[in-house]
Amino acid sequence: VLQREKERTGGMKGDEIFREEDSDGGRGNETQNVFSDLLYILLLILYNILLILVLISNLHRWKNYWIRGVLSLAMISGFFLIIYMGPIALILVVMSVQIKCFQEIITIGYRVYHSYDLPWFRTLSWYFLICVNYFFYGETVADYFGALVQREEPLQFLARYHRFISFALYLAGFCMFVLSLVKKHYRLQFYMFAWTHVTLLIVVTQSHLVIQNLFEGMIWFIVPISIVICNDIMAYLFGFFFGRTPLIKLSPKKTWEGFIGGFFATVVFGFILAYLLSQFQCFVCPVGFNSESNSFTVECEPSDIFVMQEYTLPTVLQNTLTWKTVNLYPFAIHSIFLSSFGSLIGPFGGFFASGFKRAFKIKDFANTIPGHGGIMDRFDCQYLMATFTHVYIASFVR
Structure with missing residues (x-):
């Protein structure tokens, strides 16, 4: 063996043989090290690509968050500005929102209806909207503007025969619908007739109740609407930062964390807001109409629910807080029930709207507000409230 090895090496010295073997092994190790370095670089590149994708995703998420946040602040600021402008401005805004919501829902139906080239659907829809508004607002004028009605003779006639006129207007629309029926499309036309009436029930009737609440006192208008706004914002924030557990399949982005966090935040917010507004006469007094100045008035002797009262705390709270009594406005206690409904039941109005949109495979009712969708997307919970x-x-109050 030694002889053959000697012949192979050609008489090289032992240390030269070892140096050659070390050189061959070094080249092998060098190749292995280069491969390891390339693999490491490749993994590093993949890691950085993944990191960039995650950052882009987060930036997109934060971008949507900032868009929603800025526009939400703008809408809230506009809401306070309208409150400052008084009851007339609030009534006009409610009417404008009602018309826009009606238009968004009817437009969805019109896309289905229009494909069959059937007549009068949109015309009849708007006609029925006018009829229903005439009925509801006529009732409001008769109830809250009695002095003005008695002073003007034309208004006396309209007030006396208001319901008959309203019914006659509706009958005219009903007859127009019957005359518009087209053979082979009866089912679709009756389907759209029902669509219009359900929309009127959801949108117009609820907006009329909003105005009725306003005449009870601006606080009954401001607090419920603010409660829904607060719950929507706080549920979104809690869900954005802490959301992990899906709440309902109809709205996959809703989470239990957002739902629960929004509830507690809304109750606290509603209580504080109610306590603050109860101190101002302009918010707690019913909205009336002064026939002499032809303007709205909010002057009165505040009712008992807006007068500070002393309440005895339960024994458990007395031991914990070392207080025996606390002074509160009764309306602040009412606000707890309003907030509970607005945060626990109110969101189901949004879930209902989500189911409606999924049924017609649309993301939003419209694109009126960037990051928010249409007006109906923002007021789906307000009507229920x-x-x-x-x-x-x-x-419980009257």
């Missing part, structure tokens, strides 16, 4: 507030006043 308006009905509850109206029922609550009639049941």
